[in-house]
Structures are given as C-alpha cells and as structure tokens.
Amino acid sequence: MSLLENIKGPHDLKALPAESLGRLTEEIRQFLVHAVAATGGHLGPNLGVVELSVALHRVFESPADRILWDTGHQSYVHKLLTGRQDFSKLRGKGGLSGYPSRAESEHDVIENSHASTVLGWADGLAKANQVLGRDDHVVAVIGDGALTGGMAWEALNNIAAARDRPLIIVVNDNERSYAPTIGGLANHLATLRTTDGYERVLSWGKEVLQRTPVVGQPLYESLHGAKKGFKDAFAPQGMFEDLGLKYVGPIDGHDIAAVESALRRARRFHGPVLVHCLTEKGRGYRPALEDEADRFHTVAAMDPLTCEPLAPSGGQSWTSVFGDEMARIGAERPDVVAITAAMLHPVGLTKFAAAFPDRVWDVGIAEQHAAVSAAGLATGGLHPVFAVYATFLNRAFDQVLMDVALHQCGVTFVLDRAGVTGTDGASHNGMWDMSVLQVVPGLRIAAPRDADQLRAQLREALDVDDAPTVIRYPKETVGEPIPAVGRVGGMDVLARPEKGAKGEAGGRTDVLLVTVGTMAQVGLEIAELLQARGTGCTVVDPRWVKPVDEALPALAARHRVVAVVEDNSRTGGVGSAVAQALGDAGVDLPVRTFGIPPQFLAHAKRGEVLADIGLTPAEMAGRVSAALARTTAPAAAGASEISEENHL
Template sequence: MTLLEHIREPRDLKALPEERMDELAEEIREFLVQAVARTGGHLGPNLGVVELTIALHRVFDSPTDRILWDTGHQSYVHKLLTGRQDFSKLRAKGGLSGYPSRAESPHDIIENSHASTALAWADGLAKANQVRGRDDHVVAVIGDGALTGGMAWEALNNIAAAKDRPLIIVVNDNGRSDAPTVGGLASHLNTFRTTEGYEKFLAWGKDVLQRTPVVGRSLYESLHGAKKGFKDTFAPQGMFEDLGLKYIGPIDGHDIEAVESALRRAAGFHGPVLVHCLTERGRGHQPALEDDAEHFHTVGVMDPLTCAPVTPVAAPSWTSVFGDEMVRIGAEREDVVALTAAMLQPLGLDRFARAYPDRVWDVGIAEQHAAVSAAGLATGGLHPVFAVHATFLNRAFDQVLMDVALHRCGVTFVLDRAGITGTDGASHHGMWDLSMLGVVPGLRIAAPRDADQLRAELREALDVADAPTVIRYPKETVGDPVPAVARIGGVDVLHRTPQPDVLLVAVGVMAPVCLRVAELLAARGVDATVVDPRWVKPVDPALAPLAAQHALVAVVEDNCRTGGVGSAIDQALRDADVDVPLRSFGIPEQFLGHARRGELLADLGLTPAEIAGRISAVLSRRNAASARKEDIS
C-alpha cells in the first residue's frame, strides 16, 4: 500500500514521518501524471504545488482552518489529501470537478474558477472571524498570475488596513498564469527570483558580526535595525511591507520543511502575513517544463510517457480558424491590433503575435483593464480585437457598457468558449454573454454557424468603426459548412418549403441541430423554415415579416433563455405587431455542472428529437384548440 493510499484526511498526513514527505510528493506526482493522462485536466499547475499543498495541510487544520485556492485549477493535490483519490472520472459527468466543489467536500470553501477573487474572500472570512471571536486561520493561496488582477490589489489594500486581523496569503510564484506572467508586478516578483543569496547574506552577516569582538554585536543590531534598506537593496519585498503586510520569503516552494517553517511563523503572527513561495510549474514531468509549458496548463487525454494525444483532433477548432484569419487580416490592415488577458496561445492570438509582435498586448488577468484599454486604442485610430473566454467577459460588463459602448468605440470582442463548454463546470460555461450584452445600446453580436461565417463575420465586425461588435463561438471543433439557400435582409435561409408551419431560428452553432429538427418534423407532416440571423443583435427587421408567414416561431440557442436571443426576437415581433407565438429553447436559469457538451445539451433537452417533439406538441395543442373553436362556432 502506498503512502498516498493511507491518506483519507489531513490528519493522516500529519501522522506520517517528516522524512517520508519527499517520497509522498513523488507518489503524488506519479499519480497526477497517470490520472490526468487518462481523463485530461490541469496538469502543469498541480505538479507545481505538490510540496506547497502538503505543507499547508501539515500546518493547518482544514476545514476548521479555511484554505482558499485562487484559482481552483491548482487544487488536485488538495483533493488527494482530503479523501478524494478516485480520479477515474475527473471533470466527467458524475466524477470529480476540476475545481474546488462544496458538493464534494467540506474542505472546499469556495468554488472560484475565475482568478483574483480569493483575497477578497479571505478578507471577508477574516473579518467574520474577528466579529465572532474565532481564532481559526484563513489562508489564501494565490498565483503570481492572479496577482495581476485588479481585484487582488483592491483586496490587498483592505487586508493591509487591519494590522491586527490574522490572515495568511501564500503567493505561489511560478512566473506563469495560463501564459508567462506579464506586467510590472511580474517584473517585481522576478527580481525576487534573482536574489536567492539575500537570506544567505543575512545569515553570514549575523554569524560573522556576532563573533566579532567588542563592536560586532552592536554593529549587527544597527544593521538589523536598518534591514528595510537592505531588503530594498537585495530583494525589494518592501512593496508588500509598504502596504502593511508582514513579508516572509522568498521560500523554495518545493522544500516542504522550509515551507512548513514559514507557514508556522506566519500562523503565529497576529496580523496579515504574505508568504512568498517560488515554485516550478510542471515540476517532476519533463514535457511540462519545456519552453511551451503553457500547453500543459490543460491537457487532453494523452500518453503519459510521450504526452502525445491519444485521439488526435483532425478537424480545426474555432480558435484556430479565428487565429489564422487574424493573421490574414493583419497583413491587409495595419490598424487591426489585438489584446488578450493572459491567454495568448489558448485564444489563438499567438500566431498574430509572431507575425505582428508590435500590435498585440497581453495585459495579464485584467479583463476590465483590457476593455478600457481597447476603448483607448479605438479612440486613437486603431481597431482593437479583444479575444477572451466568454465567461471572463462577465467581469468587464461595466467597462463594455460605460467605456466602450457609451463612447461608441469600434472595439471587437471575440468570445471563445461561448455556450456550454463542458468539463470545466459552472464558472466556465459561456452561457450569459448574449443575455448580458443584449442590453448594451449600439452593440452588435454575431454568432457564426461555421468556419466560413466566422471569417466573414469577423471581417464585417472590423468594418464597424463607431460601435462595439462581438463574435461568439463554442469550445469544440468546427463542423461541416452549412450553406444558405437564400438571404432575406441579413438573414440566411438554410432550409425552406413552400408552405411551412414553423420558423426555426438557429443561433450560431445550433444551425445543424435545427436542420435535423426540420427533418424530424417533416417526418411528422410538419414543414419548417430554418434561418440563421447571423447577427443576433440587433434583431434583423427581416425576421418580423418572415415570422408572420408561419404558425409558430422557435428560437434555439446555447445561451441562458432569460434575456437571450429568444427574448429579444419575441420583443421585436411584438414591437412589429406580429403576434405569432414563439417558443424559446435554450439553457434554463441555473448553474450547470461539469460534463461533456453533448451530455449537457441532452440533459437540457437541446437535442433534435426533444425539440422536434416539443414543437409537435405545441402545434398539436394549437390545432386541437382551433378545432374546438370551429365546433363551437
């Protein structure tokens, strides 16, 4: 039986001899590589926090002591040490979440999967402890990448204001977020990495001076009193101390004994303390340490030895189609520039960056800043493209509304992973963007159905200079082209019959689903027209007269039904005095768990068979009601 198999809760870890901790760390790394290779998941971040997590659970008493993870994708080791060692269905339906989950364990305090939030949580929990007279610890583990987020610094400002309120901040400094950490803070932390001789210098000085006759001790005490100056000279951690935070570090984050010692010192201090740990992302697995280590932030199913994908993807992804088109556009238009929030490669902008390095900016995990900076770029005569995961644009809604839209700035937001994303769970589904952005005056939203439409609609967006535009697409491979048989106004007609009963409005990638619905309805004697609005905001005026020719309108979208495209079209039809009944098929107002996209769509009834059945039922009820009226008359 391995050491890891003996651990069912943190107290089992504390019972193990200290000299066996390195052996346990190696077992955990081997487990992670083998388990994540079978299921896919966040490999690199977790390999980097093995010793740090062991030390945290040896020093603190979770869940009485609250350990908060920012971001949660580095919590796999934490799960292993708190009784969750069945990784066979990691991130799959019915299996472990890839992030902390309250439903799984009382050791998971917050389910945050959006970066830079844990310090604000910690501030609130520490205040609650103070009000209630509790003396348990609050420990927030935050990566150096997450520290580039403005929310983290707002929290630090508040945390440091209360010098008598215990709170421990552990900075996991590996020099990377989803990509190499950028910005002034990153440069500051990198300086720490170059001053490893600082602690050795102080230790040597103390030893030599205290052994110097007569003046040695007094000289040492004078120098010790001036330690702030020495620290600023040799390791500028004064930045944190100037905020009012006690600073401990930098510590080798892979030296369990050193980390434990630092954490115990921090736990004994009656105020806010920052423990700075230097770690190596992907440690113990050579492929994850290569120059392209960001590829190991999240991996798919792979061979654990060669790291080659087990099932290579043949079809292009939406991300790659966007990335390639951006390079082509860049060659044609010098005014097109790009921004990303710490996700250059995952969002396909790495190719644009290689071709036009002076026209792309990675602002770190700072979506709000990116949106406003884009407004400035547009006002300065450029056309910025801000590529971001749909779920992360939620954080910048005010900036989109008040800075970009209010000022009529020609900024294009490209939302990757829109709709149901699958395995990353509730916080990563891009299911709110159409509802959220639907209220922004002047903003236009396109939802391409295939690669050709993505290329075309991206170019159309870049031709808009006096208003913000949005392009959204999902996390999956691009399907086959879906040709149009006609265009009415700006609406593409994908299928029609001479006397149709139903108008099916397909939003983006739901077009193939709607075409299949039309086939199933035809088998039941119901004819349907299938259209793709292409630009779903504003609602194309051509939809109203088209809807008036049908007995029922059905809108199918992979967005929340509340405030979604269905709601917008329904309102537009009423405003045009078109009283055709409308049914909206989309995502209910709830948080969705982790599972494959297809599984979640099936659970939500967003399958051709389910949609066709519900439409048939509506028409049957309407026909039955009409027949009763005729009988009465």
C-alpha cells in the same frame, strides 16, 4: 505499500514522519501524471504545488482553518490530501470537478475558478472570524499571475487596513527564473520580519533581486503580462510592508520543511502576513518542463510517456480559424491591433503576435482594464480586437457598457468558449454573454455557424468603427460548412419546405426555426424530424443576432409558430429578443425558446450537458410539435401545456 493510498484526510498526513514526505510527494506526482493523462485536465499547475499543498495541510487544521485556492486549477493535490483519490472520471459526468467543489468536500470552501478573487474572499472570512470571536485561520493561496488582476489589489488595500486581523496570504510564484538558494536566505530573514516590533532594516531589491530595470515604473506597468512574475518587477518586501503586510520570503516552495517553518511563523503573527513561495510549474515531469508555451497548463487525454493524444483532435478548432484569419487581416490592415488578458495562446493570437509584436498587448488577468484600454485604442484611431473567453467578459460588463458603448468605440470583442463548454464546469460555460450584452445600446453580436461565416463576420465586425461588435463561437472543433439556400434581409435561409408539401398551405408554413451560431446544425436536424412528421419548417440563421434583423417579423408572420434555438441562457437571450421584436411589430405568434436553463450546470462532456437540459434534436422537435398542436387546441387545454413548456 503506497503512502498516498493511506492518506484519507489531513490527520493522516500530519501523522507521517518528516522523512517520509519526500516519498509521498513523488507518489503524488506519479499519480497526477498518469491520472490526468488518462482524462485530461490541469497538469502543470498541480505538479508545481505538491510540496506547498502538503505543507499547508500539515500546518493548518482544515476545514476549521479555511484554505482558499485562487482560480482552483491547482487544487488536485489538495483533493488527494483530503481523501479524494478516485480520479477515474476527473471532469467527467459524476466524477471529480477540475476545481474545488463544495459538493465534494467540507475542505473546499469556495469554487472560484475565475482568477484574482481569493483575497476578497479571505478578507471577508477574516472579518467574520473577528466579529464572531473565532480564532480559526484564513489562508489564501494566490498565484503571481492572479496578482496582475485589479481585484487582488483592491483586496490587499482592505486587508492591510486592519493590522490586527490575522490573515495569511500565500503567493504561489511559479515564474522560473529564481534559484533555490535565495529561498534559504530569505527563510532565515523571515524569522525576524514576522517578530512583533521588528523594524525593517534591509533593502530587498538591491541586495537580492536585481532582476529587471522596471522598478520605479507605474504599478500597472510592473504587473504587465500574464505570468511575468511580480517579484521581477518590484521590491516585494518594501511594497507589501509599506501596505501594512508582513512579508515572508521568498521561500523555496519545494522545500517542505522551509514552507512549514514559514507558515508556522505566519500563523503566530496577529495580523496579515504574505508568504512568498517560489515553485516550478510542471515540476518532476520532463515533458512539462520542456513545454515553453505553458508547461502543460492544461492537457487533453494523452499517453503519459509519449504525450501523444489518446484521441484524434477531430478537425480544426474555432480558435485556430480565428487566429489564422486575424493574421491575414493584420497583414492587410495596419490599424487592427489585439489585446489579450493573460491568454495569448489559448485565444489564438499566437500567429498575430509573431507577425506583429508591436500591435498586441497582454494586459494580464485584467479584463476590465483590457476593455477600457481598447476604448482608448479605438479613440486613438485603431481598431482593437479583444480576444477573451466568453465567461471572462462578464467581468468587464460595466466597461463594455460605459466606456466602449457609451463612447461609440469601434472595438471588437471575440468570445472564445461560448455556449456550453462542459468539462470545466459551471464557471466556464459561456452561457450568459448574449443575455448580458442584449442591454448594451448600439452593440452588435455575431454568432457564426461555421468557419466561413467566422471569417466573413470577423471582417464585417472590423468594418464597424462607431460601435462595439462581438463575435462568439464555441470550444469544440468546427463542423462542415452549412450553405445557405436563400437570403431574407440579412438572414441566411438554411432550409425551407418544398412548395405544395404538407405543412405549407394557404401561404403559411408551420414552423419558423431561428438557429443561433453552431446550433444551426441542430436546427437542421430538428427540421428533418419535423418534416418526417409532415410539419413544414423554415430554418434561418440570423448571422447577427443583435439587433434582431428587421426582416424577421415579416418572415415570422408567414408561419404559425416560431422557435429559437440558442446555446445561451433562455433568460434574456436571443429568444427573448425575438419575442420582443415580434411583439413590437404586432406579430402575434407563439414563440418557443430553447436554450440553457437559468442554473449552474454540472461538469460533463458538452453532449451530455446538452442532453441533460433537453437541447437535443429529438427533444426539441417534440416540443415544437406540441407547440404547433396547441395553436388549434382549446384554450383551457393549452394553458397547462404552456406551463409545462416554460420549464425549459
């Protein structure tokens, strides 16, 4: 009988004899490989934390003790051990989230799937325990990669300030260069280190960890790189204990008995303790271990034996189009350089880095630093391209505003995964960038509709040296090219009604449809539906959506209704900017904006999410028709209809 099937919660796990744990961890790994292969998801990180997760739930009393996961993509084992074993719809509509989810379980405390925040959460929860007189424990699990983020060190600075406040930090260090034997020695020494009154007597770096020559370099240089592994860059015992943290480790993170022993000692200590666990990403699954790029960090649905995808890719990705063009531009322009925040491969900079290794920098999970460093590069005479997921640029807004834009620096931000991304859930949808960035003076935003436009607009952005530029595109594959049938100002006309056709009379057309980026194809489908109803429709792609094209108000004045379709929040997005521009120009027309409502969206496939929020051609065509009808309806009747319209 399966041991895993009988684990309905941490109490069942605690009841298992120690000699059964090896069998349980093997069952968990087999489950993960087959379940994640069927749906896609984060496989490598979870294979690496099986024993660590088991030990955490055997030592602590979740949910009374708060176990917090930084980033959260390694929480699948935690889900299994807390009674969630139906992975059939993992990351799908109605299924388990790929991250901790408070809606799923009382054992999920936070849903942070952006890195480096967990220590701040832990600091606040530990303070709350102290103020309210609770003796529950707070345990924060953070990876070595997440420790490259500045927020982690801001939190450590505060955590260490209160040496009488219990808080346990577990560093899940999956850098692959450590030998397991080191963990046994460190586990023995840790018994002394966590005893009250013990004075530090050993120097960690020289005797045990003579790994790299960077000791003594500035702290940030030591942390440089997404997954460099902080243990290879400095002597952790000295650093953390100098901050006021007791240091335990390094521990072999795949030795459950050793991890449990370390965690129990940390639990008894009445102050902040750091437990350093060495784990192996992808452990137990040979294909993951042989993947040098990221050890199967994320996989699509695949055959677990051959690792072949279960579904064809469907075409070229936006990321690869960008990556290929960047490599070509790099060969033409020696002033173009690149920055990534721990995501060199996911954002498409692999080819550029291979060709120009001295012109690309991975700064770790440090988007704020990346933006400021880019400002420095631009001021120094280069043109930096900072490639980052759209949702992660939110973290660097102040730096974009005050360091890049205020100083009129020619920095190009390339935002991958813009719009609705779907399966990764609320935190990963790139739905705020065009709203947040609207307020940045001088900044320009391009939203390419196809691969040709991405190539062209990237080059246009790189020709701007006195202001920041943004290129944004989605996660899915690139569709067919969408040719323009005309040009008005800097805008491409994608469709127009035939002369003399119904829906165009007296020099005015019924509807002007402004489409943003990849919503261009959706806009053309809306236009077809409207034309079939006898409604004349002009479809334009502004290409550069910020600032609003100067020719747009005059074009809009030749229509009865303006509609804007974008894959960004309706609040403060392109639709709002268009409405303001028309008002400023004295063009008094109804403007209907279709975009993402101001809410956090549940995980599901992109198409399912768009359907749920009404961003389908049929739904929007119907609402445009209703808006057009209201232009000739009595005012009283129109008032209630407008109220209904505004819920989108």
